[in-house]
Amino acid sequence: MAQQEVRVRFAPSPTGKLHIGGARTAIYNWAFARANGGKFVLRIEDTDPERSTDENVQIILRALRWMGLDWDEGPEVGGSFGPYTQMQRMDTYAAALEALKAADAVYPCFCTREELDAKRAAADKTGVAYSGYDRTCRSLDLAEAEARIEAGEPHVWRLKVPDGHAPIEFDDAVYGHMSFPADVMDDMILVRSDGSPTYNFAAVCDDSSMRITHVIRGDDHLSNTPRQILIYEALGLPVPTFAHLSMILGADGRKLSKRHGATSVEEYREAGILPDCLVNFLALLGWSLDGETTIIPRDVLCREFSLERITKKDAIFDETKLDWMNGQYIQRMGAPAWVQAAMPWLVQAGADESDIRENPGWYEKIYPLIAERLPRLSQIPEKLGYLFWGPEVRLDEKSVKKVLQKEGARAEEALRAVRGVLADPEMPWECDALQDACRALCEPMGLKPKSLFQPVRVAVCGNMVSPPLFESIELLPRKDVLARIDAALEAAF
Numbered sequence: 001m002a003q004q005e006v007r008v009r010f011a012p013s014p015t016g017k018l019h020i021g022g023a024r025t026a027i028y029n030w031a032f033a034r035a036n037g038g039k040f041v042l043r044i045e046d047t048d049p050e051r052s053t054d055e056n057v058q059i060i061l062r063a064l065r066w067m068g069l070d071w072d073e074g075p076e077v078g079g080s081f082g083p084y085t086q087m088q089r090m091d092t093y094a095a096a097l098e099a100l101k102a103a104d105a106v107y108p109c110f111c112t113r114e115e116l117d118a119k120r121a122a123a124d125k126t127g128v129a130y131s132g133y134d135r136t137c138r139s140l141d142l143a144e145a146e147a148r149i150e151a152g153e154p155h156v157w158r159l160k161v162p163d164g165h166a167p168i169e170f171d172d173a174v175y176g177h178m179s180f181p182a183d184v185m186d187d188m189i190l191v192r193s194d195g196s197p198t199y200n201f202a203a204v205c206d207d208s209s210m211r212i213t214h215v216i217r218g219d220d221h222l223s224n225t226p227r228q229i230l231i232y233e234a235l236g237l238p239v240p241t242f243a244h245l246s247m248i249l250g251a252d253g254r255k256l257s258k259r260h261g262a263t264s265v266e267e268y269r270e271a272g273i274l275p276d277c278l279v280n281f282l283a284l285l286g287w288s289l290d291g292e293t294t295i296i297p298r299d300v301l302c303r304e305f306s307l308e309r310i311t312k313k314d315a316i317f318d319e320t321k322l323d324w325m326n327g328q329y330i331q332r333m334g335a336p337a338w339v340q341a342a343m344p345w346l347v348q349a350g351a352d353e354s355d356i357r358e359n360p361g362w363y364e365k366i367y368p369l370i371a372e373r374l375p376r377l378s379q380i381p382e383k384l385g386y387l388f389w390g391p392e393v394r395l396d397e398k399s400v401k402k403v404l405q406k407e408g409a410r411a412e413e414a415l416r417a418v419r420g421v422l423a424d425p426e427m428p429w430e431c432d433a434l435q436d437a438c439r440a441l442c443e444p445m446g447l448k449p450k451s452l453f454q455p456v457r458v459a460v461c462g463n464m465v466s467p468p469l470f471e472s473i474e475l476l477p478r479k480d481v482l483a484r485i486d487a488a489l490e491a492a493f
């Protein structure tokens, strides 16, 4: 028999931005589809009208696109099992409900919210844990129930969990064999009184009609799985394979949340993390190639990803490691790609976007100065602004005090001497030549290189911790460098 095509889905609820945990789920589904020559489906689960917005859908799609997670079927792409937005699939849930009615697997429940709350409160008082809906309406006479529906009485539809059902078992691809007693399963609501499906019902209907073979999702849904299996059984449908992903924790071992800082893909994009890096980094939160490789390019991930190598241990989100990894990606990407990726931040630093596009060569020369120094692109405006100041210098006060005005440092003398070298029209405007010529001043002046160069760094770059000095000088026009030194001499002495 031909092997069944792998079909997986990512099914976000558009109630907010794409969270890091959701992004990892999306990556695993995508990589699993790619590794198996299967299909990656995107489905929007928008049945919570109060919290779902179109804007959030757009934010999620944008985040997925930015990470390069292309979906084979879904919004904006289409596919043979659409629509891929739950609110547009109401007729399919209605049809599934009809099938369940015909199979006598559901019943209407007329209990009001107040009645249910009162039962819960009463249970709480007796100290007996509330064991779910007490099935009052399950025994209603069919004719009576029909008459009440006919009369327009509000009602939900509940699943009739079969009496004496054996434990619900499944083999989770990550957690292994799982078993849940069926007798504690509530007769769960499938369709609410407004006719909308609950998450469990809609998810099963959709996963089934979209021919999903593997459900890979966060382990916060682990307790939903036995319920969903009961629904599959009631509908007489095959149950897919499940793989539940452990939680992502912050460095302090607590569930990742706003408290830890950025938690959405968008925030990391704005922080200047590269999409390739974020995909690599998130892929390793719970999966490994061989237990040690950390830099895993996209194509390797798409070839090698397997459910077997997912761990059920909670994953730790370590920002320091993320920065390190982004630095690795920056060092490997090369100058032209860096200029493209860095464009928005170069513009913030003061560069002109059309100039970057027309003369990328000059910008590419910045790359070797920073490739090992700026692990986040968002550091560019602060750290590279000096390249775009023209003849002006914005002196950092602390650096002025510590370097230019330091007692006995002879900073003014150093600046004037270096200015003399830089002003020589015979001097080639080239990093090594300039540096050698300036260095030659040290001995006759009796100054250490640092004492000679730090004042120049402050005068040209504004502070004492800039990227390499002479490489920076080479990038700037001679007249601007001289003007900055003059301005610093004026301002500091």
Ligand code: GLU
Binding pocket: 011, 012, 013, 045, 203, 216, 217, 218, 221
């Ligand atoms: N919409 C659900 C969520 O965002 C999807 C759960 C699932 O993958 O079944 O958590």
